[in-house]
Amino acid sequence: MREFSTGRKITSFGLMGLGAILSVGGLVLAIMKLLDNFRGAMIIGGVVMFFVGLYLFPTFKHHRSIVNVIFLFPLLFAFAVTVIVPLVLGIGYSFTDWDGIRVRGFIGLENYIRMFKQPGFLWSVLITVLFVVFNIILVNLVAFLLALLCTSKIKGLGFFRAAYFLPNLIGGIVLGYIWQFIFSNVVTKITTAIMQEQTYSMLSETKTAFIGIVIVYVWQYAGYIMLIYITGLNTIPGDVLEASAIDGASPTQTLFNIKIPMIAPTITICTFLTLTSAFKQFDVNLALTNGTGSVQNFFGNYLTNGTQMLALNIYNTAVINDEYALGQAKAVFFFIVLAIVSIVQVRVSNKREVEL
16 A cells, blocks of 8 residues: 655645635635625635545555545535525524525414414315326326327437427426417417307316416426326337237237336336425416415415415415415425325335235
8 A cells, every 4th residue: 555655644634624614714704794805715725625635645555535525515515505405494494484585483383373273274285185186197108108109110200309398398488388378368369269259268267277377287287297107108128019919919019018018117216206396386386377376265364375286385485475484384295295295105005016
């Protein structure tokens, strides 16, 4: 094993020590709001010096591990700052009277109790669950049928794949406004001309507006899931399909007895992606209906948020109504539900894969 010189050891420890001092000093200055022009450079310079010293750390055995840590640190740091730290702080804020700027006091489970006493929130949970169920079925069904079409022996497969995937490239806000125009102008004029009487936009009533959101989501997301199904179908060995054809299997038998069982892992992935994406639906909901819609009798209450799904309800609670602590409690509940449902879905799907 190669021996390292004393000078390299001193340099390594010196750089790490100086880097730590500069970084901590910069953070202290930031807290005290002093030396605005220098504290940022002190923090960055300190971090760089610390990792240079770590790279020169006097050990040959673990040197590769140290280099791996250095290269992974930016990604891990960004993940911690943008995901882990906000999650932990958000859970803490949900138990306080937080107004978005300062914490006024600890109130325990009061936000969670208020949350479940709001009929509008319970309605949002209900229609979100219904939206998820409808879209898991419809998106995967449409995407799988499109994948079968795009893996057949017809001409222009590249064009069809691009055309079906194109709606996924349009942003949700833009997509919502486009379809709002279609539902409110194009569809109404067509139906009025056919029925010879005035018709109204399907977005004007809660039930039909909910159907409209489902249609837009399926139109947008099916193309993306289609590509994953195409990848799964293309991994099926050709000799297996040839053997089934030689044995006299019909296309339907080949589909249900060979293709679907062999792409079971792909179905698990697509179901998981559809589940999580549908639960987090926000932009199309905001642009298409903004959550409006009347509900005449929901546990004896009249509601005006007939098409407001859970993500939009959380946003309106925190940002529009300035109830940040209550909105954070709803977000924590949303995270727990989504995590539990996702874990259960993946485990059930994996068990189903083994059976197939």
